[in-house]
Amino acid sequence: MRYVTLALFLLFTVGGGSLIGIYNLPGEWYAGLAKPSFNPPDWIFAPVWTTLYIMIAVAGWRTWERRFEGPAMQIWFGQLAANFAWSPVFFSLHTIGLALVVIALMLALIVAFVAISWNRDRLSAWLFVPYFAWVAFASVLNASLFILN
Numbered sequence: 001m002r003y004v005t006l007a008l009f010l011l012f013t014v015g016g017g018s019l020i021g022i023y024n025l026p027g028e029w030y031a032g033l034a035k036p037s038f039n040p041p042d043w044i045f046a047p048v049w050t051t052l053y054i055m056i057a058v059a060g061w062r063t064w065e066r067r068f069e070g071p072a073m074q075i076w077f078g079q080l081a082a083n084f085a086w087s088p089v090f091f092s093l094h095t096i097g098l099a100l101v102v103i104a105l106m107l108a109l110i111v112a113f114v115a116i117s118w119n120r121d122r123l124s125a126w127l128f129v130p131y132f133a134w135v136a137f138a139s140v141l142n143a144s145l146f147i148l149n
Helices: 002-023 027-031 042-067 071-092 096-117 122-127 129-148
Strands: none
Touching: 002 042, 002 071, 027 071, 042 071, 042 096, 042 122, 042 129, 071 096, 096 122, 096 129, 122 129
16 A cells, blocks of 8 residues: 555646646746746756656655654645645746745745755755755746746
């Protein structure tokens, strides 16, 4: 049963993130935005997010197995909700400022998850460190796009 739960976490996280990506493509609007010099190439996003979603899923699964009703699990679900909200807000609604608010919330929840997991499940906390780094970078990118456009 334990690995069935892991499979469900992977399906929910990787599958959900993939579907959101498919239904909220950057498109012409994004292509027409003024971008900072450090804007990464488009091809990098899919492999980075796939890897991060796997790590997010494993951390969520480990947290669920340890204590599914605790605050760490609530924070985990909160960060994923913010994560899943960002693409529609940015790419479909074209609201760069609101997307900046969403990504700031996501970043805060990632930090909260690392902090609350650090003493209980160090591996889950470490699984969120690359996620933190990427979302911190994405936050700077989002802020730059807001300023430039």
